[in-house]
Amino acid sequence: MKYAPPIELTDEERSTLEQTVRTRTAPQRDLLRARIILAAAEGKMNREIAAALGCSLPTVGLWRTRFAKHRLEGLKEAPRSGRPRTYGPDKVSAIVAQTLTPPEPRTHWSTRRLAQAQGVSHMTVHRIWRRYQLQPHRVETFKYSRDPELEAKVVDIVGLYLHPPGNALVLCVDEKSQIQAINRTQPLLPLRPGQVERRSHDYERHGTVTLFAALNLATGEVEGECYRRHRHQEFLRFLRRLDKTHPDGEMHLILDNYATHKHPTVKRWLQRHPRFTLHFTPTGASWLNLVEIWFGILQSQALRRGNFYDVDMLVATIRRFIEAWKEDAKPFVWVKTPDQILAKARPRER
Structure with missing residues (x-):
């Protein structure tokens, strides 16, 4: 057998090979080649290396030869031509x-x-x-806000998200209206191995409720109350509840432009309670309110697949979900700057 002299490694080559051996996610072929070269650098013979690593003698000789000629580049996979393209x-x-x-x-x-x-x-x-990332079967919708105060409102609300005032409470407030108490006409067929959960297509409706909710920006906790109607009277009752629950300090409420939020009765109440400051989202941009994210979670995790025999059962389910949410609440983190939002919120020139 022909003698194969030891391989001399530079510090950089040795460091690279040892890092490959330590990497758990490295392909097995790369691990084997690195171990062969490290063993050869210790002066071991090809037969000894093959026995220790469980590979053939020609394999050891092949990678020693390649490394001697091309160093680390020789251990990489040579590019393969593959099947030629049928179309130009x-x-x-x-x-x-x-x-x-x-x-x-x-x-x-x-x-x-x-x-x-x-x-x-x-x-x-x-x-x-x-x-070319073409998906003709898909379509997405968008809407540009025509609010003349778009920029000022975005800067105001995003400023609260990114730099909330230290001694004030920021609440994202909104209503989820017309939540239906739906009861399927047939019993649910539950999930089991080999079968997804199944339910009947038709249902009976047993009334609706409106959920008024406030998301605490700092903690992610949510407090809410269900009412049968959706008027300024109910919104005012919810404001009084917030006033009672948080009796001290300034309060900043982020709201959309629904008429109940700007009713004269509500305005008079706010004048008597100057610690409340309202921040309105731009017209057609209620998605800027973080509580909308929580409404989506509530809908997908508790309401969409629920079965409710009456409104009271629906309200009880919503209350249980709010209490369970408080046990593991985490704040939503806003990352977009006003400039990034405005770059997409303004209509593009054609």
């Missing part, structure tokens, strides 16, 4: 261009319909769509 760039451009042009009278292409039009397979169209 002109065909790809034609498929992309036709994807962007809806086929009359339809609103968008499907992979099979476009494949038939272009004379290719639907998998070819699928791969090209994935490469």
Whole structure:
């Protein structure tokens, strides 16, 4: 057997190889190659290395030779040619261009319909769509706020989120109206192995309630109250509750532009309670209110799949959810600056 001299490693090469060996997520082929070179640097023979690492003698010789010629680059996988592309760039451009042009009278292409039009397979169209991140079957909605005070309101509310006043309480307040007490006409078929939860399509409606809720910006806790109606009287009752629950200090309430929030009776009450300061979201931008996120969580985790025989049962469920939320409440963290929001909130010039 031909003698293979020891491999001399630089400090950088040794550090790189040892780091590869310590990395748990490294591919096994990379671990093996690094161990072969480290063992060779210790002066071990090929046969000894092969026996210790459980690999063949030609494998050890191959990677020692590659490392001797190309150093660390020699341990990397050589690029493979792979299967040549069936269609050239002109065909790809034609498929992309036709994807962007809806086929009359339809609103968008499907992979099979476009494949038939272009004379290719639907998998070819699928791969090209994935490469260029094209998803004709999807659509998203957007809405630009036309509020003339858009910038001032965004700066005001986001300023409260990013830099809340130290000695004041910030509450995100809103109403979730028309929550339905729905009872399915047939018993629920529960989740079990091999079968998802199933429920009947038709249902009976047993009334609605409106939930008034306030999200504490600092703690993430929520306090709420359910009322049968959605008027300024109910909103005023909720304000009085907040006044009683938090008797001291300034309070900043973030609200949308619903008429009940600006009713003359509510305004007169606020004048008598100057520690309350109201901050209104821009028109058509109620998503700026963080309590909307919590409403979405309530809907998905407690209401959407619930079954309620009457309004009282619905209200009890909402109250239990609020109490459970308080036990593990965490604040929502706002990260967007006013400039980042305004860059997307303003209509784009065409």
